[in-house]
């Protein structure tokens with residue numbers, strides 16, 4: 486099956502994909518930015534489930550139910566904090582996208598939306614983060630997967646333009 490990849494601008498908590506990805510911190514107990522928005526929209530049951538997960542390592546991901554969201558599942562991943570790019574940040578960011586997709590496929594999920602992981606409070610430069618996001622997702626869906634749709638959910642027009650440009654670049658890059 487070919488997977489449709491596209492970028493949009495909006496609030497990820499409103500999406501109706503089967504899963505949304507949360508840019509969490511390693512405690513998985515909530516925080517600011519998209520993490521706070523997801524916890525607020527999903528409701529307090531989410532925090533209860535997250536407490537049982539024992540945290541998450543940078544570059545890894547864990548799944549919970551979506552509770553009051555339209556999305557059935559939330560895949561929580563922990564992006565790297567930007568320390569200049571020489572502390573494995575690119576590999577860790579790629580791992581966030583790959584592990585989230587692996588968990589989605591293992592859970593039978595066929596549509597998923599990602600926020601721009603690490604590019605808020607964690608300070609990852611938006612352009613290189615977008616390149617890694619698109620490249621990693623493309624590599625993943627190049628193999629046969631049941632994924633129908635992967636959405637890059639931007640939160641600003643600027644990020645949307647960036648993703649549209651990267652998505653229009655040849656896949657070989």
Ligand code: ADP
Pocket residue numbers: 495496497498508509517518519520522564600601602603604605606607608609638639640641644
């Ligand atoms: P991180 O700590 O991984 O940098 P942030 O939540 O600070 O996570 O930022 C990650 C990205 O999520 C940023 O691009 C930010 O603008 C975006 N964002 C914040 N709130 C939302 C939301 N409700 N829906 C989608 N994206 C959001």
